[in-house]
Amino acid sequence: MFWTLHLLWALLLHATGTLADVVLNQSPISDPVSVGQTAQLKCVLQKGIVDSYDMRWYRQSVGETPQFVLQHKADGAIHRGTGFTDRFQPSRNSSTNSYILTIRNVVSDDFAIYYCEVWGYIFGGGTALNVRSSDDRKPSVLLLPPSPEQIDTGSATLSCLVSRFKPGLVQVLWSVDGKETDSGVTTSAVSPDSDQSYSLSSYLTVPATDWKKGSRYSCSVRHGSLTSPLLNTISSSDCSL
DSSP states (O other), rough: OTTOOHHHHHHHHHHHHHTSSEEEEOSSOOOOOOOSSSSEEEEEEEEGGGGSSEEEEEEEEETTTTTEEEETTTSSEEEEOTTTOOEEEEEEETTTEEEEEEEEEGGGGSSEEEEEEEEEEEOOOOOOOOOOOEEEEEOOOEEEEHHHHHHHHTTEEEEEEEEEBBSSSSSEEEEEETTEEEEEEEEEEOOOOOOOOOOEEEEEEEHHHHHHHTEEEEEEEEEEEOOEEEEEEEEEEGGGG
């Protein structure tokens, strides 16, 4: 589960890829790098051999459609997309069965989500390249309980409002009694605000009976400006309904 900026396009392709034996795993967030440094993004291949497949990398910037970065063929040949220079260098690591994308002399425009792909339809989940900037802003997180009116209908929707963060890549995770869940989760696209920061909303809908019994619901937010996730937790016992 992961970054909320993933377009439906990428999610559908990733879901299609799970039908095959080959699986590509990517960490959701890279180690932070500053402008001018070198970044390395890893894509681990399961149920396959990295030397056997042509690998392609794609980049999706905030609010943009994915761009083809390069193809690293099994024979070692490299074909780059328009505008992508040899700052972007692919490699393979047989010992870890992984594909590596090295980005040298990182610039602020490199901030994006990078997807690896084989076979033309099997995608990794994407890695957000975390580029530090002097104008980064930490997100503000507000976790709201369901309304009494909705609870009376048999459902309960909790709202996690994430605002005033920059850059515009953020990850929101939900958990129930400490166990991560994606069931009943709906997350909006990231929206730009007038002050050049970003915001989004994520919702978790559960049966009203679960809410009433006092389970603890947590919204966890990860962002490049944070050294550790922001965690907000709530339960029915915290609220006067």
